[in-house]
Amino acid sequence: MNAISASAPGKVILLGEHAVVYGKPAVALAIDRRIKCTLSPAAETTVNGRSYDPSKHPYLDHMINLFSRPVRIETEGSVPPGSGLGSSAALSVSFLKALNGVMGNDIDNERLANDAFITEYTVQGRASPLDTSASTHGMGIVVNGPEDSGEHLWDISKNESKWSVRDIRIPEMTLVVGYTGIHAATGPLVEKVRRYKDKCGFAKDVINDIGNLTIEGIGALKKNDIVRLGNLMTQDHRSLSILGVSCNELNKLVNASLEYSYGAKLTGAGGGGSMIALTDRPEKVCEAISLHGGTPFIVRTGVDGARKE
Ligand code: PMV
Numbered sequence: 001m002n003a004i005s006a007s008a009p010g011k012v013i014l015l016g017e018h019a020v021v022y023g024k025p026a027v028a029l030a031i032d033r034r035i036k037c038t039l040s041p042a043a044e045t046t047v048n049g050r051s052y053d054p055s056k057h058p059y060l061d062h063m064i065n066l067f068s069r070p071v072r073i074e075t076e077g078s079v080p081p082g083s084g085l086g087s088s089a090a091l092s093v094s095f096l097k098a099l100n101g102v103m104g105n106d107i108d109n110e111r112l113a114n115d116a117f118i119t120e121y122t123v124q125g126r127a128s129p130l131d132t133s134a135s136t137h138g139m140g141i142v143v144n145g146p147e148d149s150g151e152h153l154w155d156i157s158k159n160e161s162k163w164s165v166r167d168i169r170i171p172e173m174t175l176v177v178g179y180t181g182i183h184a185a186t187g188p189l190v191e192k193v194r195r196y197k198d199k200c201g202f203a204k205d206v207i208n209d210i211g212n213l214t215i216e217g218i219g220a221l222k223k224n225d226i227v228r229l230g231n232l233m234t235q236d237h238r239s240l241s242i243l244g245v246s247c248n249e250l251n252k253l254v255n256a257s258l259e260y261s262y263g264a265k266l267t268g269a270g271g272g273g274s275m276i277a278l279t280d281r282p283e284k285v286c287e288a289i290s291l292h293g294g295t296p297f298i299v300r301t302g303v304d305g306a307r308k309e
Contacts, residue, residue, distance in 0.1 A: 003040035005309035006097035009033065010079035011086040011134040012175060012267045012276050012299065014221075014229075015236050016143070016214040018193050018243060020128040023161055024211030025144040027218060028086075028134035029170060031177075032300040035077030035090040036309055039098045042072035049074075058123045059088050063095050067103070082183035084268025088123070089131035092116040097306045110154040112136050112306060113165070117156055124187035126194065129156040133165045138305025140170040142218060149218050171224040174282050175299050176261075178253040178289035182272025189245050189269040196244060203243060210239050230262020230278045237265035237275075245270030249293065256292040260284040 009030040016026025045052040047060065052073075054061040060073065073095070079087040093116045100107040107115075116132035133156070134141050142149045143163050150166040157163070196203040213232045220228040237254055240246055246254075250266045250273075257264040257277035264277040275294075279285045282298045289296035 003038050004098050004101040005036055005038040006094045006101065006306060007034045007036040007077075007309050008090045008093035008097065008135045008306040009086075009138060009303050010035070010090050011131055012177065013130065014276075015217040015232060016210060017130070017268060017270075018190070018240065018245060019207045019210035019214070020130050020143055020163070021126060021190060021193070022197070022207055023144060023163070024207060025142060025214045025218065026128070026130050027140065027142050027145070027168065027214065027221070028130050029140045029301040030134050030138040030303050030305060031085070032303050033078040033085065035075060035079055035087065035094050037091065037094040037098045038074040039095075039102050040072045042070050045070045045073070047073045047075070059092055059119055060095065062119045062122050063092065063099065067099055071102070080179065082185060082273060083179055084184070084266065084270065084273025085177070086131045086135055086268070088120060088186070089116060089135040092119045093132060093135040093306050097308065101308060109136050109305065113154060114156055117158075121158055124190060126187070126190050129163050129165065136306050137165070137167065138303055140168040140301065142166045142168045145218050146215065149222070168218070168221065170221065170301060171226070173226060173301075174279055175301065176257070176277045176279060176282050176285040176289065176296055177267070177274050177299055178257065178277070178294035178296050179274045180247075180249040180253065180272050180294055182247070182249060184269060184272035186269040189271045193243050193245065206239050206242050210236060213239070226262055226278065233263035233265045233276075233278060234258065240266055240270060247271055250275050252292045253289050253294045256288040257285045260288060
C-alpha cells in the first residue's frame with residue numbers, strides 16, 4: 001500500500017447552529033482552511049510520529065477501528081481544534097476519504113458524509129450532520145431548508161431525527177473570523193443546550209426562533225440581501241447567548257465587529273471558539289477583533305469539499 005492523502009475544508013455556520021441538532025434549518029459554508037490526512041503502511045499505528053493513544057484521539061479512535069491493520073497517520077492543516085470552525089468534521093471526512101482510498105473503495109460523497117456524521121455523533125454523544133456534510137460537499141449547504149433553497153444532495157437520519165441536505169448558491173460576500181483562542185469542545189455545549197431545552201419551555205421557543213430567522217436568512221441569501229442577512233446573524237447571536245453558549249470573549253468580539261459589519265455572531269458550538277462578521281470593511285473588522293484580544297482572519301468561501309491529494 002502506498003501513502004494516500006485526502007483533504008477536507010473547515011466551515012463557518014452562517015445561521016442555525018444548535019437548533020439544527022433538533023431538526024431546525026441551518027446554513028454552513030466551507031472555508032479556505034483545510035485538514036489533510038495521509039495514511040501509509042506501518043508496523044504499528046502512529047499519529048504524527050507518536051505512538052497512538054486512543055484517549056488523545058477520540059475521533060481517530062472511532063475510525064481506526066474500521067481498519068484492522070496498523071497504519072501511520074499524518075495530519076496537517078489550518079483549522080485550529082476546538083475553534084468552532086469544524087476541525088473534527090474536516091479531520092473525520094479527510095481521514096475516511098483517505099482510508100477508503102487505502103482499502104481500494106471509491107466512496108461517494110453521500111456515504112462519506114454519513115460515515116463522518118456517525119463518527120461525530122458517536123464521539124460527541126449528539127450531533128447534526130451540518131459540519132460533516134459541509135466539509136464533504138464544500139461550497140455552501142442548507143440543512144432542512146425549504147425545497148426551493150437548492151439542489152437536494154442527500155438525507156441523513158439517526159434515531160428519530162432526519163436531516164435533508166441541499167446545496168445552496170452563495171452570493172459573493174466577505175466574512176471575517178475572530179478566534180478567541182479558547183478551546184471549546186462541542187459535546188458538552190450541545191449537552192448544555194439539550195438540558196436547558198428539556199427543562200424549560202422558554203428554551204424551546206428560542207430554538208424555534210432560531211429556526212424561523214434561519215428560514216428568513218435563506219430567503220435573504222437568495223435575494224442577495226446582505227443587509228437583512230447581517231441583521232439576522234446578529235439576532236441569531238442574541239438567541240444563542242440566551243441559550244447560554246456565548247461567553248464574554250465572544251460577545252466582546254461580536255460587539256467590536258458590529259460597528260463595521262452588517263452583522264456578527266458566534267459560529268459553531270460557542271463557549272469560546274470563533275465568531276464571524278459579515279462586512280465590506282474587512283480591514284477595520286480585523287483591527288477591531290485584534291484590539292479586543294481575538295485573532296482575526298478573512299475567509300474565502302466557495303471552496304472544494306473532500307478531495308484526494
Ligand atoms: O463547533 P463545531 O464546529 O463543532 O459546530 C457545532 C455545531 C452544532 O450545531 C453546535 C452541533 C452540531 O452537531 O450541529
